[in-house]
Amino acid sequence: MPELPEVETIVSDLCKKVVGREIIGFWSQTPRIFPKNQISKLKSQINGYQIAKIDRRGKNILFYLSQGSKINSQKLLLIHPKLTGRLLIGNHFLKNPKNYIRAIFYLDNKTALAFSDVRKFGKIIFGDKKKIESLPDLKNLGPDPLDKIFTVKKFKSLISPQKRKIKLVLLDQEVIAGIGNIYSDEALWIAKIHPFTPSNQLTNHQLTKLYNAIRKVLKTSLRLRGSSMRDFRDTSGRAGGYIKIRRVYDREGLPCFRCGTKIKRIKMNVRSAHFCPQCQRI
DNA sequence: CGATTCCCCTGATAGC
């Protein structure tokens, strides 16, 4: 389940491997991951575009496409991997049905950029740069937790007016972009905060600790190229290393690394929150 | 505004 460190890992791979390449063909037979009628649009319009730049906004991967120096021809390709989406580079894996290839962008160096997605929850949107940038998917996103503008002051101003449970607020992409179920649990454990604490009841000290915990856990995971619980892979199909050093996520019944108390898992809507009932109290 | 529930999808896993 790609969150910020996993998506950033994908993007840094892509920057090395496909920036500068020209797209020379497109294939897909999975309409549900695109907006209506996008497959035929992509087939007829995307050929000849060069991948000029690749970026990330929250969990969204952005491909800036250009044709020569024509500014008005600038296009944007947005890919959101959701739960099981992967971006793979190469061509040897394309024909194997076990790779669940849902879309293929053929490149000018005899290789391809393929989108794999077992569950078909992923999203691919192609269009004019301005139009894509104004979609709620991007426009409504909160700040990126690793961005310079994401100061501790900014963080406090975003969290403290909220009445919702802190775990829910951390998962809300319109508050902060990029945190998902794994890193919200990990950060709350580090900061010793119960996931159900109402956000407006967090003390100034707790908020500072949570801010530092979020940044720390994301940077640590980034260094290890993300977490692979089940599904995440980088563009070469390799798993990330963070899960081996995780603190609470998916450790129900195992001892807390600080106090030895058994880690609990509680349902929060359809998601689950993992925490130490001893260290993390409301 | 906030809380809750359901839906999308399908491989993995647990229970019988």
Place this chain on the structure above:
DNA sequence: TGCTATCAGGGGAATC
């Protein structure tokens, strides 16, 4: 062995 029920989860929509 083989069947069936349940689960995982990002995000959006619907309802109260």
